[in-house]
Amino acid sequence: MRELRGIGVSPGRAAGPVLRLAPPPALPSPPAVVDAAAEKDVVRRAVTSVAADLTRRAEAAADPTAAEVLRAQVLMATDEMLTDAADAAIEAGSAAPHALAAALAEHRAAFEAAGGYLAERVSDLDDLRDRLVAACLGLPMPGVPAPGHPFILLARDLAPADTAGLDPSVVLALVTAEGGPTSHTAILARTLGIPAIVRCAEIGEIPDMSVVAVDGGTGVVTAGLTDEEAAAVNRAAQEVRAQRAAxxxxxxxxxxxxxxxxxxxxxxxxxxxxxxxxxxxxxxxxxxxxxxxxxxxxxxxxxxxxxxxxxxxxxxxxxxxxxxxxxxxxxxxxxxxxxxxxxxxxxxxxxxxxxxxxxxxxxxxxxxxxxxxxxxxxxxxxxxxxxxxxxxxxxxxxxxxxxxxxxxxxxxxxxxxxxxxxxxxxxxxxxxxxxxxxxxxxxxxxxxxxxxxxxxxxxxxxxxxxxxxxxxxxxxxxxxxxxxxxxxxxxxxxxxxxxxxxxxxxxxxxxxxxxxxxxxxxxxxxxxxxxxxxxxxxxxxxxxxxx
CATH class of the missing domain: 3.20.20.60 (Phosphoenolpyruvate-binding domains)
Incomplete structure (x- = not known):
């Protein structure tokens, strides 16, 4: 067995196979723009599609905090300043996905410079960029895998749209390489009752589907477990949950x-x-x-x-x-x-x-x-x-x-x-x-x-x-x-x-x-x-x- 350490931000224990968040779409090489009006139309269709998807997620979210954050993302997506900036980039020769990425990069820099609450929304903008780019390119939305069995989710970090629909009976625990004790991931994990660890930089070394145990209290990820050892961890955790439920x-x-x-x-x-x-x-x-x-x-x-x-x-x-x-x-x-x-x-x-x-x-x-x-x-x-x-x-x-x-x-x-x-x-x-x-x-x-x-x-x-x-x-x-x-x-x-x-x-x-x-x-x-x-x-x- 091998122990990896991060910062425990949501107490509890769970064990199971690990899977990673689906990666964001990669921007292709910039194409030549021959029809600016068509590119602007792609931008608007992408905004409409992503806003509708985020609205559906907000309405389905069991956690009110997650729903509020998703609604805020909808407002970011539909802000006329975003489409105006994308239109300007298209007029300067950028294709729709590149124009949206550039416009959101400007927003991101402004949010980071503002600090405080706005700086906390930078990951929301990154997630919005990835979703808009995917919509422009006709690619699947990035997000949480659905393997059909319980698993432990690993990610560099998690966006609100990723965490809003998490089912604690399927996603047993969260481990991120970035984030902090007051990050969105930490707060949502505690709200949902999911064990979570942030700032565990070594998770990139854990192969998909390998079995680990997560202790959200101590911040320790134990890799290299057998299925029997994982089952024992989950039985003990279930007993604790039953005691707390009573x-x-x-x-x-x-x-x-x-x-x-x-x-x-x-x-x-x-x-x-x-x-x-x-x-x-x-x-x-x-x-x-x-x-x-x-x-x-x-x-x-x-x-x-x-x-x-x-x-x-x-x-x-x-x-x-x-x-x-x-x-x-x-x-x-x-x-x-x-x-x-x-x-x-x-x-x-x-x-x-x-x-x-x-x-x-x-x-x-x-x-x-x-x-x-x-x-x-x-x-x-x-x-x-x-x-x-x-x-x-x-x-x-x-x-x-x-x-x-x-x-x-x-x-x-x-x-x-x-x-x-x-x-x-x-x-x-x-x-x-x-x-x-x-x-x-x-x-x-x-x-x-x-x-x-x-x-x-x-x-x-x-x-x-x-x-x-x-x-x-x-x-x-x-x-x-x-x-x-x-x-x-x-x-x-x-x-x-x-x-x-x-x-x-x-x-x-x-x-x-x-x-x-x-x-x-x-x-x-x-x-x-x-x-x-x-x-x-x-x-x-x-x-x-x-x-």
């Missing part, structure tokens, strides 16, 4: 200490029945694709749909998290040289205060009409004065429970001051990692710095938890790190009071907490804090955790 109720340690297990959602469609509440309601999905801001009544309807489904339970609403790196046309924000450090999140209210005011009014109206326990928090808060201003605005609208997201190290360092004016903190560990380590979330070469097990990140989390305990106010984590059953033990031991994650991740975290006392969690957290590297932190925790 798991219900609130989050508790073995000695009864409560750690609320909440869901991250984008709309009412994401909700499941057995959930204590919502720890992160991403309201920006309501604003996407709007040329004008959504009206107050439209917002009231969307919020009411979520609040009504959770009577008596907590719903933490994050106000609009958008800005220069998540461009919304109606905000009319100026271009910025570094959008990740620019006007985004709460900072948008400096230029468009009416957007926040309308949203708070809509949340308050929906909250008053339902029985949910509505909390409101702001993203991208850096200082205690920003937190105080936000809290005052919320209370002026009749929203009594207000908090802020801790995504900036400055806010983590000043958590005691911030807690003087707000009622709770919620740590967004994805962005907190990015800003702490000066490592762009889309830079695969820096994926190790975005590992939530980095000791510096754990220390910042610990500082916030301590500040919360001293103030007698709750501190939660709503970043993807909360979905790691082992890391959840560290968070509970540090004093984090709630963990919010993709709904499918809750049972595994619930079972992990139930197997340890609070004191054991504290010792685990102490060991992780004392480690000098993520690997040492993981090893320290796993040595104290039964397998």
């Amino acid at each position: 798991s219900h109720g609130p989050g508790r340690t073995a000695d009864g200490h409560p750690v609320a297990l909440l869901a991250n959602i984008g709309s009412a469609r994401d909700l499941i029945a057995d959930v204590e509440g919502v720890g992160l309601f991403r309201t920006e999905l309501l604003y996407l694709d709007h040329t004008d801001p959504p009206g107050e009544q439209e917002q009231v309807a969307a919020y009411t749909a979520v609040f009504s489904a959770l009577p008596g339970r907590k719903v933490v609403v994050r106000t609009l998290d958008a800005g220069a790196d998540k461009p919304l046309p109606f905000l009319r924000l100026a271009d910025e040289p570094n959008p990740a450090l620019g006007v985004r999140g709460l900072r948008v209210s400096r230029r468009a205060p009416e957007v926040l005011s309308t949203q708070l009014s809509a949340i308050a109206t929906a909250a008053a009409a339902t029985d949910a326990e509505v909390w409101v928090m702001a993203p991208m808060v850096a200082t205690a004065s920003e937190a105080a201003e936000f809290a005052a605005a919320c209370r002026a609208h009749g929203l009594p429970t207000t908090g802020v997201m801790i995504e900036i190290p400055a806010a983590a360092l000043r958590a005691p001051s911030i807690l003087r004016d707000v009622d709770f903190l919620s740590l967004g560990t994805n962005d907190l990692s990015q800003y702490t380590f000066a490592a762009d979330r889309m830079c695969g070469d820096l994926a190790d710095l975005l590992d939530p097990w980095q000791p510096a990140l754990i220390a910042l989390i610990a500082a916030c938890a301590t500040a919360g305990a001293e103030a007698g106010k709750p501190v939660g984590v709503c970043g993807e790190s909360a979905a790691d059953p082992d890391f959840a033990l560290v968070l509970a031991g540090l004093g984090i009071s709630s963990l919010s994650m993709a709904p499918r991740s809750i049972p595994a975290v619930r079972e992990s907490l139930a197997a340890h006392t609070l004191e054991e969690c504290r010792q685990i957290a102490k060991a992780a804090l004392a480690a000098d590297t993520p690997e040492a932190a993981r090893a320290a925790v796993r040595s104290a955790t039964p397998r």
Whole structure:
């Protein structure tokens, strides 16, 4: 046997034969263009065909997040700027597939230069290019193989259209050579409950149909298994899944200490029945694709749909998290040289205060009409004065429970001051990692710095938890790190009071907490804090955790 190592991003184990993603189409040598009008017609037929296919995939997608991403790809494909750029390239002598590839290359460069959210969409553009080129050339769409039996999917990386229709009973696990802990692949794998590993560069050496085992918790791919060994891995994994399927109720340690297990959602469609509440309601999905801001009544309807489904339970609403790196046309924000450090999140209210005011009014109206326990928090808060201003605005609208997201190290360092004016903190560990380590979330070469097990990140989390305990106010984590059953033990031991994650991740975290006392969690957290590297932190925790 041989072990290959990457970064585990979706826990669970599976074994089976490996197959690779179908390769993208290759552009042929540029032909001479004799009929520009005919080439433009090919472009439009390709756009129509690909947009229709992506729309069908979005409608069939079981996961709402995947559906939203696919709809965004449809908008990219049908954007008049794309066809105009392709037409210009055709007039300059390019054939249809080459013209589309060139037009999308320009879009790609602009997205990369923008950074932040737009840089995260680069893989979506690459996938769109491959699909449009295939449509122009009359070739099959690139994508996931369909061998008629379960398999483990290997890829350089995965696009939204590849992951949207994945069947977990057929695709047993995902392993990519690129990507990172906060990549689209990682988030979708956790949402679908599929074990996944990213940044495993050596997968190119594994022959198709060879049998491997994937451990999405440890990040280890074991190659060279026999069929009998693979069957044993899958039997053990099935037993774990059955145990988790029978798991219900609130989050508790073995000695009864409560750690609320909440869901991250984008709309009412994401909700499941057995959930204590919502720890992160991403309201920006309501604003996407709007040329004008959504009206107050439209917002009231969307919020009411979520609040009504959770009577008596907590719903933490994050106000609009958008800005220069998540461009919304109606905000009319100026271009910025570094959008990740620019006007985004709460900072948008400096230029468009009416957007926040309308949203708070809509949340308050929906909250008053339902029985949910509505909390409101702001993203991208850096200082205690920003937190105080936000809290005052919320209370002026009749929203009594207000908090802020801790995504900036400055806010983590000043958590005691911030807690003087707000009622709770919620740590967004994805962005907190990015800003702490000066490592762009889309830079695969820096994926190790975005590992939530980095000791510096754990220390910042610990500082916030301590500040919360001293103030007698709750501190939660709503970043993807909360979905790691082992890391959840560290968070509970540090004093984090709630963990919010993709709904499918809750049972595994619930079972992990139930197997340890609070004191054991504290010792685990102490060991992780004392480690000098993520690997040492993981090893320290796993040595104290039964397998």
